[in-house]
Amino acid sequence: xxxxxxxxxxxxxxxxxxxxxxxxxxxxxxxxxxxxxxxxxxxxxxxxxxxxxxxxxxxxxxxxxxxxxxxxxxxxxxxxxxxxxxxxxxxxxxxxxxxxxxxxxxxxxxxxxxxxxxxxxxxxxxxxxxxxxxxxxxxxxxxxxxxxxxxxxxxxxxxxxxxxxxxxxxxxxxxxxxxxxxxxxxxxxxxxxxxxxxxxxxxxxxxxxxxxxxxxxxxxxxxxxxxxxxxxxxxxxxxxxxxxxxxxxxxxxxxxxxxxxxxxxxxxxxxxxxxxxxxxxxxxxxxxxxxxxxxxxxxxxxxxxxxxxxxxxxxxxxxxxxxxxxxxxxxxxxxxxxxxxxxxxxxxxxxxxxxxxxxxxxxxxxxxxxxxxxxxxxxxxxxxxxxxxxxxxxxxxxxxxxxxxxxxxxxxxxxxxxxxxxxxxxxxxxxxxxxxxxxxxxxxxxxxxxxxxxxxxxxxxxxxxxxxxxxxxxxxxxxxxxxxxxxxxxxxxxxxx
Numbered sequence: 001x002x003x004x005x006x007x008x009x010x011x012x013x014x015x016x017x018x019x020x021x022x023x024x025x026x027x028x029x030x031x032x033x034x035x036x037x038x039x040x041x042x043x044x045x046x047x048x049x050x051x052x053x054x055x056x057x058x059x060x061x062x063x064x065x066x067x068x069x070x071x072x073x074x075x076x077x078x079x080x081x082x083x084x085x086x087x088x089x090x091x092x093x094x095x096x097x098x099x100x101x102x103x104x105x106x107x108x109x110x111x112x113x114x115x116x117x118x119x120x121x122x123x124x125x126x127x128x129x130x131x132x133x134x135x136x137x138x139x140x141x142x143x144x145x146x147x148x149x150x151x152x153x154x155x156x157x158x159x160x161x162x163x164x165x166x167x168x169x170x171x172x173x174x175x176x177x178x179x180x181x182x183x184x185x186x187x188x189x190x191x192x193x194x195x196x197x198x199x200x201x202x203x204x205x206x207x208x209x210x211x212x213x214x215x216x217x218x219x220x221x222x223x224x225x226x227x228x229x230x231x232x233x234x235x236x237x238x239x240x241x242x243x244x245x246x247x248x249x250x251x252x253x254x255x256x257x258x259x260x261x262x263x264x265x266x267x268x269x270x271x272x273x274x275x276x277x278x279x280x281x282x283x284x285x286x287x288x289x290x291x292x293x294x295x296x297x298x299x300x301x302x303x304x305x306x307x308x309x310x311x312x313x314x315x316x317x318x319x320x321x322x323x324x325x326x327x328x329x330x331x332x333x334x335x336x337x338x339x340x341x342x343x344x345x346x347x348x349x350x351x352x353x354x355x356x357x358x359x360x361x362x363x364x365x366x367x368x369x370x371x372x373x374x375x376x377x378x379x380x381x382x383x384x385x386x387x388x389x390x391x392x393x394x395x396x397x398x399x400x401x402x403x404x405x406x407x408x409x410x411x412x413x414x415x416x417x418x419x420x421x422x423x424x425x426x427x428x429x430x431x432x433x434x435x436x437x438x439x440x441x442x443x444x445x446x447x448x449x450x451x452x453x454x455x456x457x458x459x460x461x462x463x464x465x466x467x468x469x470x471x472x473x474x475x476x477x478x479x480x481x482x483x484x485x486x487x488x489x490x491x492x493x494x495x496x497x
Contacts, residue, residue: 001028001036006062010041016065019095020058024393029055031205038201041066045181045200047153049191051208052387053356056184060149061092063182068101068121073146077124080155080165081348082107086325087332088151089124096122106133117141127155127165134171135445145179148172153183153194154380156462157425163434166427169198170460171447187383190424197465210356210390211397214418217243217361218404225414239403240267241274243361244342248278252358252395253335254342257385259367259377264318265307267344267363272314275341279315283339287313290334294327312340319345347381360389360400365417380422427463436479440488449495451477 003025007017028036031050040046040059048056060077067073077092079085089105096103104120106129117123117133118140125133133141150169156162172179181198188194195202215222217239221229234242234249240256247254256271258264279287294317295301295309304322311317317331317340334340335355343355362385369375382402390398402417404410429435439454448454455473458464464472480496483489489496 001033002026003028006036006041010066011070012065013069013099015099016069019098023095025058029209030207031055031203032059034203034205035059038203040182040201043180045198046203047183047185047188047191047195047198047200048203049185049188050203050205051212052186052384053209053354053390053392054205054207055209056186057088057151060151060182060184063147063180064122064149065096065099065101067146067180069099071146074120074144075122075147075149076130076141076145077122077149078127078130078151078165078168079124080127080152080158080161082126083321083325083328083348084151085124085126086329087354090329092122092124106130108132118144127161127168131164131168131441134168135441137445142172142175145172145176147180147182150181150183152185154185154188154425156194156427157380157423159428159431162428163431163438166429166462167438170457170462173198174457174460186387187380187422188425189380189421193466194425194462197462208390209392210395212386212389212400213397214386214400214402216402216404216410216413216418218407218410222399222401223410225418236274238270240361240363241271243359243401243403244271245274245278247359248275248341250358253338253391254359254361255355255357255385255388256342256344256361256363257347258344259346259364261318261320261322261346263364264320264344264346265304268311268316268318268342269307271342271344272311272316275316276314278341283315284313286339287315287334290330290339293330315339315341317343319343321346321348347377347385356388356391356398358389358391358395358398360386360398362386362400362402365402365413376416378423379417379420382417383422427461427466429461429463432475432479435475436483439476439479440483443483443489443496449497451480451494454480 003020004017032055035046035048038044040063048059050056064075067075077088079088085105085107093103102120103122104117106117106125108129156166181200183198191202191204215224220232223229232242232246234245236242236245244254256267258267291309291313294312295305319331331340332355335343365377366374367377386400389400402413404413442448448457454476484491
């Protein structure tokens with residue numbers, strides 16, 4: 001199906017077609033066609049669970065544009081991480097400002113001023129920031145909302161961020177049930193259950209614009225399913241440099257995922273000399289200028305800035321939350337221009353930031369967990385990282401490579417990650433510390449005044465939908481008693497404040 005045909009059917013202005021075509025969009029992918037046929041542009045709420053790069057964001061953008069241009073509505077785009085929120089803000093602002101659409105951002109440290117937030121037709125924000133706005137009774141935010149986009153909705157499964165996102169969605173469902181919810185994710189095993197809670201239509205697809213090959217590297221060979229393998233004949237001593245150079249000589253780029261910030265920096269130093277061998281003279285000149293930009297003013301430059309500049313001059317970068325936002329942006333832009341050839345990153349980069357590469361290398365699939373020690377990362381996290389492999393318009397296929405440390409390990413990795421389904425998403429709101437915090441905030445904000453009204457609110461959550469807590473009313477009563485005993489709240493009859 002042609003994009004222009006859809007835009008004409010729904011009476012979009014001609015400028016919208018020009019803007020999207022400039023972004024390279026002319027034909028719709030099968031999951032996008034499915035979403036439109038299920039009524040997403042007629043106001044139908046939708047959960048879109050399709051692989052990375054299969055066009056989820058475009059559907060969300062079309063819903064927001066229709067709400068703004070046809071109904072003067074307001075739209076909220078919720079992103080799980082600051083880096084992703086900043087990327088979406090820049091993208092939407094650049095594309096849609098010419099249409100007169102005002103785009104704002106609220107992430108906690110890169111904000112449009114709070115007093116002006118109600119002027120924006122698209123507000124991009126983290127869940128924590130929206131939660132904070134609702135606690136301060138920002139009624140304008142909820143009551144005028146026409147479209148709510150929840151990007152990477154599988155973060156509900158995250159122990160630290162999940163409860164806030166879940167409570168936020170439940171609050172929106174309760175206070176503005178007419179708002180259209182468009183939820184996006186690449187990895188949901190129990191998508192039907194999540195769609196049932198959200199009360200949405202569902203698009204569930206395994207279609208990918210670039211086929212993905214998942215494999216394991218061990219003893220100089222890339223091992224595929226069914227006993228097939230390919231020998232890697234490269235000069236470097238270490239395996240990481242061998243795999244990297246093999247990709248670069250095939251005109252590809254590489255994302256390397258490791259388990260910590262320190263590991264990302266160490267891995268970038270380990271491979272920088274190897275990557276340098278594959279650079280052209282003109283690329284070296286441009287990379288020298290990029291390195292200077294990453295280092296910044298010598299007076300303000302830190303040790304990390306200098307290390308980053310050093311590897312960037314060789315065509316490598318490390319990427320993690322410890323970098324400044326302008327540094328991350330420069331790295332991402334340089335990678336998209338194929339100047340930075342390799343990025344070594346923590347898995348946070350896999351959460352939505354649009355940086356596809358020919359090959360994704362999962363060097364680390366274990367990390368330290370408090371109280372457990374070294375533990376395997378979840379299958380869903382591996383699938384998110386693997387989904388970054390394959391650049392549409394550039395590659396015939398993408399390749400996700402797990403690096404095994406032994407023959408036994410190589411066999412286990414196929415079972416644990418390649419042949420496995422991602423873990424089902426489950427509510428993390430049942431943790432008493434999380435529940436306590438959100439009950440207290442609901443009381444402090446004046447949304448609830450007693451156990452019964454709190455129970456009514458909790459009935460809108462995924463926790464209640466999954467029936468994870470047996471006697472929920474009893475649990476809530478116990479938390480109210482605890483908060484009262486510890487002098488967080490006061491009681492008058494059956495009401496609390």
